[in-house]
Amino acid sequence: MTRSVALKSASFRLIAIFTLIVTIISSLAMAVQYRGFAKNLERLHQKALKADLNGFAALYDQRRIVALRQSIEFRALSDAQGDTVLFLQDRNATKLAGNLESWPADIPAQAGLFDMAGLRNYTQGARTYTVAARVLPGGFGLLVGRDRTALDQALASQKKTALFWLALIILCGMGLGTLFVRRILVRISRVNRLAETVRQGDMAARLPSSEQQDEFAQLDRHINAMLDRIERLHRAKLRISDAIAHELRTPLNRIHQQIDAIPTEDQHKLLIQNEISRTIRIFDALLDISSAESQEGDHIGMTELDLSALCGEIVDLYRPLSEDKHLDLRAEITADLYVLGDRSLLAQLLANLLDNAIKFTRPNDQVTVELVPRGGHVVLQIRDTGPGLGEDIGETLFEKFVRSERDSEADGHGLGLALVHAIATRHGAKIKVLQPQLGFAIEVVWSMLSPSESIPEPGHRLRNKETCRPGHAA
Numbered sequence: 001m002t003r004s005v006a007l008k009s010a011s012f013r014l015i016a017i018f019t020l021i022v023t024i025i026s027s028l029a030m031a032v033q034y035r036g037f038a039k040n041l042e043r044l045h046q047k048a049l050k051a052d053l054n055g056f057a058a059l060y061d062q063r064r065i066v067a068l069r070q071s072i073e074f075r076a077l078s079d080a081q082g083d084t085v086l087f088l089q090d091r092n093a094t095k096l097a098g099n100l101e102s103w104p105a106d107i108p109a110q111a112g113l114f115d116m117a118g119l120r121n122y123t124q125g126a127r128t129y130t131v132a133a134r135v136l137p138g139g140f141g142l143l144v145g146r147d148r149t150a151l152d153q154a155l156a157s158q159k160k161t162a163l164f165w166l167a168l169i170i171l172c173g174m175g176l177g178t179l180f181v182r183r184i185l186v187r188i189s190r191v192n193r194l195a196e197t198v199r200q201g202d203m204a205a206r207l208p209s210s211e212q213q214d215e216f217a218q219l220d221r222h223i224n225a226m227l228d229r230i231e232r233l234h235r236a237k238l239r240i241s242d243a244i245a246h247e248l249r250t251p252l253n254r255i256h257q258q259i260d261a262i263p264t265e266d267q268h269k270l271l272i273q274n275e276i277s278r279t280i281r282i283f284d285a286l287l288d289i290s291s292a293e294s295q296e297g298d299h300i301g302m303t304e305l306d307l308s309a310l311c312g313e314i315v316d317l318y319r320p321l322s323e324d325k326h327l328d329l330r331a332e333i334t335a336d337l338y339v340l341g342d343r344s345l346l347a348q349l350l351a352n353l354l355d356n357a358i359k360f361t362r363p364n365d366q367v368t369v370e371l372v373p374r375g376g377h378v379v380l381q382i383r384d385t386g387p388g389l390g391e392d393i394g395e396t397l398f399e400k401f402v403r404s405e406r407d408s409e410a411d412g413h414g415l416g417l418a419l420v421h422a423i424a425t426r427h428g429a430k431i432k433v434l435q436p437q438l439g440f441a442i443e444v445v446w447s448m449l450s451p452s453e454s455i456p457e458p459g460h461r462l463r464n465k466e467t468c469r470p471g472h473a474a
Helices: 003-008 010-078 149-199 215-261 267-294 307-324 343-359 416-426
Strands: 084-089 095-098 120-124 127-136 140-147 303-306 328-333 338-341 366-374 377-384 430-433 440-447
Touching: 010 084, 010 095, 010 127, 010 140, 010 149, 084 127, 127 149, 149 215, 303 307, 303 343, 307 328, 307 338, 307 343, 307 366, 307 377, 338 343, 338 440, 343 366, 343 377, 343 416, 343 440, 416 430
Parallel strands: 328 366
Antiparallel strands: 084 095, 084 140, 120 127, 127 140, 303 338, 366 377, 377 440, 430 440
């Protein structure tokens, strides 16, 4: 799976949604926790600053400015770590005490009580302080601040921890999401593989039974029951169509023989003979299709076959017909390409494809038959420059009796490509319609055999290629 396809897959979207939801919830929880932690630290920091202010306020009220000056000097001298900033000045801005050289110019003093209003941040060197500046009665200025370095470091550490856990949650979310989604997708993939197997023609494929009672087990049982029903109906349809073909072909052959015995050679007799012969050919084609479909995957009767030689014989067989229609028939056939197959059936497949290409092209059109090796496979392509596929056919191309209204006047009865598809399926080959810019193109791909490779079925030996005439085109 390429990267672009993986990014567009349902599993990637489910994992991304799961991880996004977990990340959003975790981020909100951590944001709330971080905000509460920051508020608590800030409250404790301001509480310590308020205790200093309250102590200075009580000292000033009791013993006035001399006692306050002595206390500030003592605190400034005893604070060797620089955890506080203190400054006391008189009404003339002369320093009375403190550990600052002068009053900070960007911090105005506020008149009033020793409260917590108007706190400011003050930076000195590498440290930041939360300070309160007041004008005491008598015009004295007092500045008290506490270092908030420890607070900021604690918040930064908390933020790093939160980011670490958030990244861990994202990784765990993606891992758990992958496991969770993979368990679901494994069961969905089984259903997809089954659907593809059934689409390719294996009507007997089923999902494995499970003893579980969850929704997926119930879905498996419903799908198996549905396929059982479809297979029964399909077999009933095949039995009815085979019975009709067998039962009607015999009386039609008798009628045809009786008409042949009539000596009259008038126009009505010839018309009746042609119609009966055409009807018998339809029944023969239906029986051939039914036989090929019923033997899908069975190697009985198959031999090592030189498909290159067979393809060359069919091209030579149809070359006079193409020349009569003034077509340019080209063959690009790589020699010695071997497949496992039934010669008569593969000859009929090649004949039908080439007959269709010649039938539905115009004079001076080109028909190309190409048989080449590709990655351990033998690839047949038959292309033409004719009018192409009718728009009213679409995906029903390989169904029985399907014909475009545009080609309704051409000979045939819409069973040729249905027989081609049945023969390809019988041989395990993949067949698909290509999309050329001009005309129509079809491709059939077989597994390649080396000339010495044996048939993968017990009890069967390789035989030399047989010679037979290809069957008529349907």
